[in-house]
Amino acid sequence: MNCFLRARLQIATLALFSALGLKSAKAEEVYLPPADFIAQSFENTPEQKVLWFTAETKAGIRKVFGEDYPGLRIRYWRAGDRTAWILEAIGKVKLITTGFLIENERLLQMRVLIYRESHGWEVRYPFFTNQFKGLELESDAKLSQNIDGISGATLSVNALTRLAQLALYLHGQVISE
Amino acid sequence: MPLRRKKILALHRWLGLLSALFLVVLSITGLALNHTERLGLDGIRVKSDLLLKCYGMQGQGDLKAFSIHGNDTLTHLGDQLYYNESPLASTATPLAYYSGENFTVIACPDHFVLLDPAGQLIEAIETDGLPFEKVNAAGRSPEGAVILVAENGLWKPDNEWLHFNPYSGPYTVKTLPAASLPKNVSSAILAHHQGQGLSLYRVLLDLHAGRLFGWGGRTLMDLTAVAILLLISSGLTSWFKKSRRA
Numbered sequence: 001m002n003c004f005l006r007a008r009l010q011i012a013t014l015a016l017f018s019a020l021g022l023k024s025a026k027a028e029e030v031y032l033p034p035a036d037f038i039a040q041s042f043e044n045t046p047e048q049k050v051l052w053f054t055a056e057t058k059a060g061i062r063k064v065f066g067e068d069y070p071g072l073r074i075r076y077w078r079a080g081d082r083t084a085w086i087l088e089a090i091g092k093v094k095l096i097t098t099g100f101l102i103e104n105e106r107l108l109q110m111r112v113l114i115y116r117e118s119h120g121w122e123v124r125y126p127f128f129t130n131q132f133k134g135l136e137l138e139s140d141a142k143l144s145q146n147i148d149g150i151s152g153a154t155l156s157v158n159a160l161t162r163l164a165q166l167a168l169y170l171h172g173q174v175i176s177e
Numbered sequence: 178m179p180l181r182r183k184k185i186l187a188l189h190r191w192l193g194l195l196s197a198l199f200l201v202v203l204s205i206t207g208l209a210l211n212h213t214e215r216l217g218l219d220g221i222r223v224k225s226d227l228l229l230k231c232y233g234m235q236g237q238g239d240l241k242a243f244s245i246h247g248n249d250t251l252t253h254l255g256d257q258l259y260y261n262e263s264p265l266a267s268t269a270t271p272l273a274y275y276s277g278e279n280f281t282v283i284a285c286p287d288h289f290v291l292l293d294p295a296g297q298l299i300e301a302i303e304t305d306g307l308p309f310e311k312v313n314a315a316g317r318s319p320e321g322a323v324i325l326v327a328e329n330g331l332w333k334p335d336n337e338w339l340h341f342n343p344y345s346g347p348y349t350v351k352t353l354p355a356a357s358l359p360k361n362v363s364s365a366i367l368a369h370h371q372g373q374g375l376s377l378y379r380v381l382l383d384l385h386a387g388r389l390f391g392w393g394g395r396t397l398m399d400l401t402a403v404a405i406l407l408l409i410s411s412g413l414t415s416w417f418k419k420s421r422r423a
Contacts (some may be wrong), residue, residue: 033305048339050300070266072299075339095267 008113028094028116031124034086037113038077039101041084048075051174060173062139064165065089076174082108083174085167091117091156098160100167105133110164120153123160132160137168190412194412195405199397206385210378218378228380231389234371240363241270249296250356251283252363254370258283258290262365266290266301273314273352275323282323282338284315289325291338300305300338307331308341322363324348 039045052073053061061069069087077084082103088095094116101109110132112124122128128150136144143164149157193377209216223229226236234255241253246261250258268285276284280299283290289312291299304310309327316324318333324344325332333344358366359367388399 034303035305049337050337070298071301072293072297074300075302 018114019136028114029121030114032099032111032113034097034113037086037111038084041099041101041109042077042082044079046077046079049078049174051170057173060169061166063164064137064169069166070164074170076154076170078174081175083171085170087163089159089163089169091120091159093101093117096156096159096163098122098163100164102167102171105136105172107132107164107168109133110160110167112160115158120150121154122150123156125138128157132164135164135168137165137172141165141169145170182415185411185415185418187414189408192404192408192411196401196408199401200405201346203385203398203401206381209381210385213378218381219376221377223375223377223380229371229375232375234375236371237363237367240358240366242356242363243271243357244356245274245283245353246281246294246296250358250362251353252272252358252366254366257370258285259366259369260292260296260298260314262362262369263296264369265292265298268301271353273316273350275315275317276353277323282315284312284325286311286313289315289338294390302338314350314352316350318344318346318348 006141015153050073051057053069053071057066075086082101085100085102086097087100088097090096095114096112096116097108097114099111099113110129112129115121115124128148131145131147132143138144143161147157147161204372209218224236226238229236239254241423243251245251249261250259251271251274253268254275256267256269257263258268258271261402268286268288268290270285271285271290273284275284279294281292281294281296283292287304289302289304293299293300304312309325309332311328312325313328314326316326317326322333325334325341326348331348332339332341357394380389385398387394387396390397
């Protein structure tokens with residue numbers, strides 16, 4: 001084998017070995033910082049409040065969310081009958097951070113704010129999130145309309161649907177206080 | 178020997194040498210995968226920290242444990258914080274803590290974690306959106322109030338931890354003392370972090386396909402497959418030329 005071919009083979013081999021171990025990793029995607037979501041939700045950003053979870057609230061959360069929500073209290077923003085919530089749930093293995101804006105027991109807006117999973121990010125697009133507009137919480141703890149899923153994003157869709165139910169439930173709790 | 182045949186033989190030799198190791202890996206892993214059930218590969222769990230890291234999992238060596246509330250422990254693994262063996266919140270490694278009468282606050286660079294005296298999570302507050310972004314420590318004023326030491330100064334939270342006011346005055350910081358974890362606690366944390374763990378079947382399958390080493394490994398296995406085709410064609414060509422001459 002001539003020197004030229006040998007040198008090229010050696011370079012190619014070195015390049016391949018140096019490429020070993022490199023893994024593509026999708027970092028978290030911040031679509032809208034939570035603080036910006038809150039600022040956009042109100043004319044004048046109201047002060048934060050906290051809702052403490054009583055035993056009754058916890059039982060209600062389990063019913064609408066299917067499991068306990070972490071912690072003993074949660075922050076929210078309220079101006080009149082309008083409330084905003086930043087809620088998180090695991091899609092498949094990572095947390096999805098979402099913003100919910102609710103008025104008069106109806107969802108005005110649902111936004112995916114931070115997405116950390118490697119798949120299923122399509123849930124951020126309006127064709128999906130617009131389905132939540134105007135929905136209410138029914139007496140059976142389900143949303144007033146079915147949410148159409150997205151192929152390959154079933155777990156994220158389920159997580160966001162459960163979070164929407166939770167947001168509506170929590171809104172009901174603070175409005176009735 | 179004609180020059181062209183010499184070149185083909187040289188190419189055959191170098192291709193064989195370069196791809197030999199990968200062919201051996203392909204053969205052995207292929208044989209093992211073909212007998213997955215008989216060898217019980219699905220039931221064998223891989224414990225190697227190095228391999229677990231390849232899958233984004235962390236192992237025993239990555240546990241960072243601190244002593245809190247006397248005999249309890251605070252452990253950080255991956256991006257998860259644990260109180261004894263119970264998962265608390267997804268945070269960066271904790272820096273310091275302040276223990277009050279009604280609650281304990283753990284300061285992490287990106288979060289405050291509030292616990293009740295029993296170690297139950299009250300709330301994990303992200304520093305994003307607060308008057309400061311990065312917190313370096315949590316301290317105590319001479320009056321006993323919590324003082325947050327952030328990059329942009331000192332802050333004093335109100336009783337509900339909803340508002341933070343600038344603070345200027347003396348304070349002391351209590352750092353987290355390192356602790357050694359009891360075996361049952363570290364096992365429970367690792368089980369939570371790693372889930373069902375990593376099976377030998379998954380490792381062999383990814384080694385076979387080269388996925389274990391990311392796109393570089395996949396490309397290498399692709400090139401090995403191409404090398405096999407070239408070896409076959411260069412071997413046959415050389416053999417035909419030799420037999421024609423004979």
